[in-house]
Amino acid sequence: MTDEELMRIVQETLVSVAPDLEGETFDPDATFRDQFEIDSMDYLNFIVGLSKRTGLEIPESAYPDLQTPAEVVRWLRGHRAEA
Amino acid sequence: MTTSRRITYREAVRQALREALASDERVFLMGEDVGAYGGAYACSLGLVDEFGTERVRNTPLAESGFTGAGIGAALGGMRPIVEIMTVNFALLALDQIVNTAATLRHMSGGQVSVPLVIRMATGAGRQLAAQHSHSLENWFAHVPGIRVVSPSTIPDARGMLKSALADPDPVIIMEHAMLYNEEGELEDAEDHAVDLDRAAVRRPGEQATIVTYSAGVKKALEAAGRLADEGISAEVIDLRSLRPLDDETVMASVRRTHRAVIVDEGWRTGSLAAEVATRIHEQAFYDLDAPVERVCTAEVPIPYPRHLEQAALPQPEGIVAAVKRTLRR
Amino acid sequence: MTPFTMPSLGADMDAGTLVEWTRRPGDPVRRGDVVAVVETQKGAIEIEVFHDGTLGRTLVAPGEKVPVGTVLAEILGPGEPMPAEASQSPAPAAAAEPGHAPEPPPAEAPPATRVEPAAAPPAPAAPTPAPSAAGRVVATPAARRRAGEAGIDLAAVPPGPGGVIGLAEVEAVAGRPPSAPAGGETPREARRGGPDLSGMRKAIAAALARSHREIPPYWGSRTIDVTDLYAWLERRNAERPVAERILFAAPLIRAVARALKESPGLNGHLAEDGFRPAEAVHLGIGTALRGGGLVAPALHDADRLDVAGVMAALSDLVPRARAGRLRSSEMTDATATLSSLGEDTSDSLMPLIYPPQVAIVGCGGPVRRPWVVDGEIVVRRVMTVTVGGDHRVSDGRLADRFLARLETVIKEPDAP
Numbered sequence: 130m131t132d133e134e135l136m137r138i139v140q141e142t143l144v145s146v147a148p149d150l151e152g153e154t155f156d157p158d159a160t161f162r163d164q165f166e167i168d169s170m171d172y173l174n175f176i177v178g179l180s181k182r183t184g185l186e187i188p189e190s191a192y193p194d195l196q197t198p199a200e201v202v203r204w205l206r207g208h209r210a211e212a
Numbered sequence: 213m214t215t216s217r218r219i220t221y222r223e224a225v226r227q228a229l230r231e232a233l234a235s236d237e238r239v240f241l242m243g244e245d246v247g248a249y250g251g252a253y254a255c256s257l258g259l260v261d262e263f264g265t266e267r268v269r270n271t272p273l274a275e276s277g278f279t280g281a282g283i284g285a286a287l288g289g290m291r292p293i294v295e296i297m298t299v300n301f302a303l304l305a306l307d308q309i310v311n312t313a314a315t316l317r318h319m320s321g322g323q324v325s326v327p328l329v330i331r332m333a334t335g336a337g338r339q340l341a342a343q344h345s346h347s348l349e350n351w352f353a354h355v356p357g358i359r360v361v362s363p364s365t366i367p368d369a370r371g372m373l374k375s376a377l378a379d380p381d382p383v384i385i386m387e388h389a390m391l392y393n394e395e396g397e398l399e400d401a402e403d404h405a406v407d408l409d410r411a412a413v414r415r416p417g418e419q420a421t422i423v424t425y426s427a428g429v430k431k432a433l434e435a436a437g438r439l440a441d442e443g444i445s446a447e448v449i450d451l452r453s454l455r456p457l458d459d460e461t462v463m464a465s466v467r468r469t470h471r472a473v474i475v476d477e478g479w480r481t482g483s484l485a486a487e488v489a490t491r492i493h494e495q496a497f498y499d500l501d502a503p504v505e506r507v508c509t510a511e512v513p514i515p516y517p518r519h520l521e522q523a524a525l526p527q528p529e530g531i532v533a534a535v536k537r538t539l540r541r
Numbered sequence: 542m543t544p545f546t547m548p549s550l551g552a553d554m555d556a557g558t559l560v561e562w563t564r565r566p567g568d569p570v571r572r573g574d575v576v577a578v579v580e581t582q583k584g585a586i587e588i589e590v591f592h593d594g595t596l597g598r599t600l601v602a603p604g605e606k607v608p609v610g611t612v613l614a615e616i617l618g619p620g621e622p623m624p625a626e627a628s629q630s631p632a633p634a635a636a637a638e639p640g641h642a643p644e645p646p647p648a649e650a651p652p653a654t655r656v657e658p659a660a661a662p663p664a665p666a667a668p669t670p671a672p673s674a675a676g677r678v679v680a681t682p683a684a685r686r687r688a689g690e691a692g693i694d695l696a697a698v699p700p701g702p703g704g705v706i707g708l709a710e711v712e713a714v715a716g717r718p719p720s721a722p723a724g725g726e727t728p729r730e731a732r733r734g735g736p737d738l739s740g741m742r743k744a745i746a747a748a749l750a751r752s753h754r755e756i757p758p759y760w761g762s763r764t765i766d767v768t769d770l771y772a773w774l775e776r777r778n779a780e781r782p783v784a785e786r787i788l789f790a791a792p793l794i795r796a797v798a799r800a801l802k803e804s805p806g807l808n809g810h811l812a813e814d815g816f817r818p819a820e821a822v823h824l825g826i827g828t829a830l831r832g833g834g835l836v837a838p839a840l841h842d843a844d845r846l847d848v849a850g851v852m853a854a855l856s857d858l859v860p861r862a863r864a865g866r867l868r869s870s871e872m873t874d875a876t877a878t879l880s881s882l883g884e885d886t887s888d889s890l891m892p893l894i895y896p897p898q899v900a901i902v903g904c905g906g907p908v909r910r911p912w913v914v915d916g917e918i919v920v921r922r923v924m925t926v927t928v929g930g931d932h933r934v935s936d937g938r939l940a941d942r943f944l945a946r947l948e949t950v951i952k953e954p955d956a957p
Contacts, residue, residue, distance in 0.1 A: 147831070147863070148864070149831060149832075149863070149864075150831075162885075165831065166829070166831045166832075168829070168883055169788050169789070169790065169883055169884070170788060170790070170855065170856070170859045170860075173786060173788055174856075174860075176783055177783045177784050177786075180782075180783040180784075181784075186782065186783065187783055188779065189775065189778045189779065189786065190779075
C-alpha cells in the first residue's frame with residue numbers, strides 16, 4: 130500500500146469520525162488538534178476507526194507518535210511491514 | 213413672487229373669514245358670540261368692527277334655530293357661514309343638518325341646493341370634560357348629502373373655507389380645538405383655495421402607512437419621527453376630507469407599504485377608523501402583510517383630569533407600538 | 542387528551558421550528574419516546590413525550606416556526622377516539638426509517654445567507670394575539686400572493702415572529718441565491734454541517750448574559766493529584782482493545798457526579814419559588830463544537846453509572862451534540878454542568894453557571910508539576926478543579942466540602 134493510499138485512509142477515517150470536516154484541506158504536518166480542533170473523544174474514535182480499517186492494534190502508548198497525518202502514515206507503514 | 217409669514221391656525225381661520233366676507237357680499241357669519249366677543253375660540257375677533265353686525269351676527273343659544281336660519285338663507289341665495297361653538301352642541305342641530313340640509317337637493321329633484329358652510333370645533337385635550345370634548349366627525353361623515361372636511365394645517369385652515377363656500381352643497385368644517393394655537397407658515401398666495409377631495413401625504417415612508425386626520429396628524433408625525441430613529445420608515449396620510457374619503461391616496465400607499473395603522477380620536481366602535489380599515493380590506497386585502505391596526509380613543513366619556521384625559525386619547529407611543537405590531541417587531 | 546407543546550429547551554429559547562414528525566397520528570407512544578425533531582439555535586433536538594397514549598392530530602406542519610408553548614399535537618388517552626382530521630395531517634417525513642435524515646431541513650436558510658435585521662433595540666413584546674389558525678400555514682395576504690407569483694410552497698417557508706409568514710419571510714426564500722455565492726471564500730463555519738453556529742452564539746450570549754446579570758457567584762478551587770487515576774487508566778486501557786478504551790473524562794465525570802450527589806446545594810434548579818434540589822445527578826457535559834459554539838447536554842444519572850457506562854453514554858452523547866442531534870430531555874435535564882478543558886490547555890478556569898442550574902464545575906488541564914507527597918517534592922500529575930456556586934442558594938463552604946469529597950472519590954474509579 131502506497132503512502133498516498135495510507136493518507137487517503139487517514140483522511141477518510143477522520144471524516145467518518147467528524148463528518149463536518151468533509152472537504153477540508155489536510156496539512157500532513159499539522160497536528161489534528163491544531164488544524165481540526167480534534168478533542169480526546171474525536172481522537173479516540175479516530176484511533177478506533179483506524180484500527181478497524183487497517184486491522185492493526187494501536188496501543189495507547191503510541192498516541193504521542195500519532196499527532197499529525199504524516200506521523201500516522203509513517204506509523205502505519207512501519208507496523209504494516211511488521212505484521 | 214409670494215412671501216410667507218408665520219401665523220396661528222386661529223389667525224388662518226380668521227383670515228379666511230375676512231377674505232370670504234370681503235370678496236362676496238352674499239357671505240355672512242352667524243353664531244353664538246361671534247360678534248364683539250369673537251366667538252368661543254376667538255376666530256372672528258375684530259371682524260364685526262370691519263364688516264358690521266349685519267354680516268357678523270350674534271345668535272341666541274339655539275343651534276337648531278340658527279342652523280335652520282342658515283339653511284333658509286342659503287336656499288334664498290346667500291352664502292352663510294354658521295359657527296357652532298363645539299360639535300357636542302351641533303347635536304342640537306342634527307335635525308336641521310341631517311333631515312334638511314343634507315336632503316333638500318335630492319328631495320327637490322335637484323331644483324334647490326343648500327350652499328351652507330357650518331364650522332365647528334371638535335376634540336379633546338383642553339380639559340373641558342365629557343360634554344365638550346367629543347370627536348363626532350364620523351356622525352356627520354355618515355350622512356350622504358353633506359361634505360365633511362377637517363383642516364389639520366395652517367394652509368388648510370385658511371384655504372378650506374374658500375373651497376367650501378364655492379361648493380353648492382352643505383359643507384361642514386371640523387376644526388380641532390387643540391389646533392387653534394398651532395403655528396405654521398402661510399404663503400400669501402392670491403388664490404388660496406384648496407382641493408377638498410384629496411388626502412395628503414404629510415410624510416412619505418416605505419414600511420407602514422399611518423392614516424389619520426385633524427389633530428391626529430401631529431401625533432402621527434411625531435410617532436413617525438420616533439420610528440425613523442429606530443430605522444422604521446412610516447408614511448403619514450392626512451385624510452383632510454372625511455366625506456367623501458379619498459380611497460385612491462390611501463390604497464396607493466397601503467399597496468406600497470403593505471401595512472396600515474389608523475389613528476382616530478373618535479371612539480373605536482363604529483369609528484371613521486373602522487370605515488377606513490374596512491375599505492382597506494375591501495380594496496387592498498391581497499397587499500396586506502399584517503392586520504390593519506387602529507389607535508382610537510378609549511371607550512369612555514372623556515375624563516376631566518389631565519392625566520386621565522391624555523391617557524384616553526391616542527398618543528404617539530401607542531401609534532409607535534401599533535406600527536411595530538404590523539411589522540411583527 | 543393531553544396537549545403536546547413546543548418545549549422550552551433552555552432559558553434563552555422562545556421559539557422553535559418543527560423539522561419532522563417521527564411518529565404518525567394514530568401511533569401508540571410511551572413516555573420518553575421521540576415523536577418530533579425541532580430545530581433550535583442549538584441544533585436539531587429530538588422531542589420526547591411525557592405521557593403514554595396515542596399520537597392524535599398533529600397541529601403544526603414541518604417547516605413551521607412556533608413559539609414555546611404552542612400545541613404541536615394531541616396525545617390521546619386510552620379509549621379516546623381519533624379526531625377525523627387526523628388523517629389529513631402532514632405525514633411524518635421519516636416515519637418508515639429508523640434513523641433521521643442527517644440533512645438540516647431544506648426550508649432552513651444556511652447561516653451564510655441569513656439576513657439579520659438592522660440593529661435596533663428590541664421592542665417590548667407586542668400583545669399580538671397568537672394566530673388562531675392552528676394546524677395550517679398562517680400567512681398574510683401579501684405573502685400568499687407573492688409566494689404564488691414566485692411559485693413558492695408556503696409550507697416550505699419558515700415563519701417569522703409569532704409564527705406568521707409575512708412578505709419578508711417569503712422574500713427571504715424567493716430571493717435566496719440557488720447556491721453559495723461565486724468567488725470569495727465561504728467562511729469555514731458556513732461550510733460545515735451541524736448546528737447553526739451564528740444562532741448558537743446568540744443563544745450562548747443570552748444565557749450567559751443572564752447568568753452574569755442575575756447570579757451572584759462564588760468560586761472555590763482545589764488542585765487535585767490525579768497521578769493514580771492516570772495510572773489506573775493506563776493499566777485498564779493497556780489490557781483492552783481500542784474500542785473498549787476509556788477516556789480520562791469518564792472517571793472524572795463519574796467522580797464529579799458522585800461528589801455532587803453528596804452536595805445537594807450544588808445540584809438542582811433555582812425556580813421562581815426557590816431552589817429545588819435534584820434527586821438524580823444529570824451532569825451537563827460542556828462540549829465545544831468545531832468552528833465555535835458550545836452545548837452542555839445532560840448525561841443522565843452520571844452518579845449511578847460505572848466508568849464503562851459513563852464512557853458509553855459519553856460516546857453516544859458527544860457525536861450527537863456535534864451533529865446537532867440532541868434530545869429534548871438532554872437539553873433541559875442537566876442538574877449541574879462540568880466544563881473540562883482537556884490536556885494541554887489552561888491550568889484552571891472560572892466558569893459561569895448556566896441558569897437555572899446553581900453550580901458548575903470547571904477542570905483545568907491535568908499537568909505534571911512538582912508536588913509535595915509525604916514531605917518529599919515529587920513530579921505528579923495534577924488538575925485544578927474550580928466549582929462555581931450560586932450564592933443565592935449556597936455558600937463557599939459547600940464548595941470546600943464538594944472539592945474535598947471529589948478529591949476522595951476521584952481516587953476510587955472502581956467503587957460501586
